[in-house]
Amino acid sequence: MNSELIYGRIADALLCDYSSVYYVNAITNEYVSYAMDPEFRSLKTSFEGENFFEQLKIDAARVVHEDDQPIFTEHLQKENLLEEMKNKTMKNIVYRLMIDGKPVYHSLRLIHGKSTDDQYFILGVTNVDKEVRMELEAERLSKERKIYNQIAQSLASYYDTIYYVDAENDSYMEFSSSTEYDELDIAKNGLKFFDESQRNTLRVIHPDDKDLVLSVLRKEYIISKLENKKSFSIKYRLFLGGTYKYSRLSVMWSSDRTHFIIGVENIDEQMKKDIASRELEKKSKTFSQILNSLAYRYDSIYYVDIGSGAYSLYSATGESGSLKIIKNGDDFFTDAPILIKKVVFEQDSETVAKTLEKVELLERLNNTDSFSLIYRQLINGSYSYVSLRVAWAEDKCHIIIGIANIDDQMKRENKYKSELISATEKAMNDELTGVKNKNAYQETERTLQDGIDSGNSQPFAVLICDLNDLKVINDNQGHKAGDEYIRSACRLICCIFAHSPVYRIGGDEFAVILRDNDYAHREELISELRRKVLENCSKENAPVLASGLAEYEADLHKKVSEVFELADSRMYANKKELKQLSHG
Structure with missing residues (x-):
């Protein structure tokens, strides 16, 4: 087999893992950005710039998740990179881009390279961006071809092990960027890839994952899966270094569709992220x-x-x-x-x-x-x-x-809003009297309580009114007369407290929240109410009701309910006085 041809095909197939690649001159800071053309499975020039590291700060502030911005504004600046990369050539970084207001994880592979006449960084970004630049540029300079080859060689190291399998006769070759998998004692080349893979699976794959791997590592299955897509992948656990580690196996056609390219990647540290399985999704639309x-x-x-x-x-x-x-x-x-x-x-x-x-x-x-x-x-x-x-x-x-x-x-939204308002009003109003009901009172009480809790409360008072003799009227004259008695009592309250919301909170009980002008004249208003009630005591079927008023005092009351309870107790005291008068 032609190793160089095979390697090129593998590199071409691997390029589809990256949505963009940056080539940065580490001496001049000039850079060239390359974007993937999925239709032709190759790189093309996107744009060029003069100062990569300054532009990186600007772009990070605009599109990178706030917590991850220091990666780009500090760690990936030139001086830090040169120092950090003195003794290594490759670095992997996972970060989040903000897309449509949501964080999307991306993987950045950084490669530091040196040659006799220059020094450079290559950055490969794997993303899920479905819009891929389709503009083609006719001219490819010799320098760009050199960069392309450098990038292709670097991207191959994305996988720990790559198998290049003949789709016709099952012969295979292994390319490995690490010695980590040597302990598995798997042959570097052979004639029956699928037969050997089935045997190795039983030996080194986690018991819970064996059925999955066995079902996938069949030629018929792979051909079927790749019929309408460029690649697919699975996640499983491999016994490595004395423990089970998560790995991802990715399968794709070579560019001429004569070989399968099967890459094995250690993803143990990224187990929960599970982003790569979707990153090879078919992107055939122009x-x-x-x-x-x-x-x-x-x-x-x-x-x-x-x-x-x-x-x-x-x-x-x-x-x-x-x-x-x-x-x-x-x-x-x-x-x-x-x-x-x-x-x-x-x-x-x-x-x-x-x-x-x-x-x-x-x-x-x-x-x-x-x-x-x-x-x-x-x-x-x-x-x-x-x-x-x-x-x-x-x-x-x-x-x-x-x-x-x-x-x-x-129109649908406006209709919904109208119906919602109507339903809300219905839920907040008392059907018999037309004033607000107990639900509305509870909502008002919550609003008042929020003001107290936040220290922004305004002066207010609570008036509680309770009708006398409603049961007697219902028993002797019927509920129709009782309903009219309730309505007449409500009219009396509304007439006197004309600028305050009135709530029917029980069958014969009303509450009034006094603020602003009514609060300022509360003593005159309750005196007027009680004067009118005393007049009604001598009239037939005129509403007689007990009342109690309590003001909110910041140094005494922490809850609106405390003001309510005080008003309620004063109402019962007034009710007792009215009964004594009626029996006097």
Whole structure:
């Protein structure tokens, strides 16, 4: 077998593990970034820069999880790296990128290399970013080819052991970057890879994982699994160094689909992270297909040159959602205000026009990668709710403005809000009297308690009222008369305490929370209530109710319930007085 050809094929296959690779000149700090082209399984130049380590600080502050930023702003700075890498050439780092507001783990492999005429770092990043740059560059300089070879050789060391297996006759060769697996006494090459693997599995794999490994290490199974995907992997435990350690076995085709490439990696320290099994997921969609898929959510998309204002208007057409250019224009910022006056609802037009001013756009995009605005727009003769989303294009020289019709969604949300408000009001109101009920009182009590607990309480008082003789009326005149008696008592309370919320908290019991003006005149108001009650004592079917008032005092009361209980006790004292009067 041609070892160099085999090694190249292995390297090509391994490149699909990395979403991006950086080549950094450790002397000048100049760098070249390479991105993976999954369709062609090769590296291509993404961009170049003059000072890698300064740019690393800027990018880390923007996209790296806060806890992991010191890795990039301190540990991966040039002086620290050179010192740390004096006696080693490779370093693995796991960190988190913030994607859509969520942390996503990435693995960074750092390789420090030296040659006679230069010194460099190579950084390989494994990520789950589904959007892969598809731009191809025709020219490949000899320097780039040299860098490609260096990266390919370095990436092969990602696996501890690699088996290169002939898919036709099962012969194989082993390539190992470590002597750790030598103790397993597995042959370095042979003629029957699958037969030997089955025997070795019974000897060195954890009993609970044997069935899984035995089922996977069959040629028919591998061919079936790789029929529609580039690779797959499993996790299992291998007896190594006197103990079982977690390993990951990854299987993929060589680039010519004549050999299987099987890599074995020690992942014992990363057992719980389990990210690599998904990182080899098929990425067959081209950039344009991904773009069309995303664009299908929008009715219109503007692609605007932020410098000149020149723009193109796209629309997603057909079931596939493929993009079609509808219009080209010279100056978006001149044309937009004219269009806004024609199609945007009058009450929303000023906000939309202000949002789409160039200065306003740039100011907002300097603080965030994207933002949205909901407004009403004329569509097919009537106004509908639309969502406008503005974001930077990848080159930071253009902005993308997408407009989507969300009228049905907004109507559903508004209907839900209306029903929720109605249900909430119903749950908080007393059906018989129309005033608030016990649920509402408990909510108010919680709000008052929060004020007390935070030290921001305002003066308030609690009034408790209890109807006299309701049971007598119900028994002698019926519940209809009893209900009217309750309503008339409620009207009396509401009339006197006109600026305070009234709550029916029991069958014949009411509570009132006095604040502001009613609190300031509380003594006059309760005197008026009790005067009216005394008048009603001599009238037939007029409401007679006992009352008790208590003020919140910060130095005495820690709980609203304490004020309630004090008012309740004073109400019972008043009830006793009323009974004595009625029997006097």
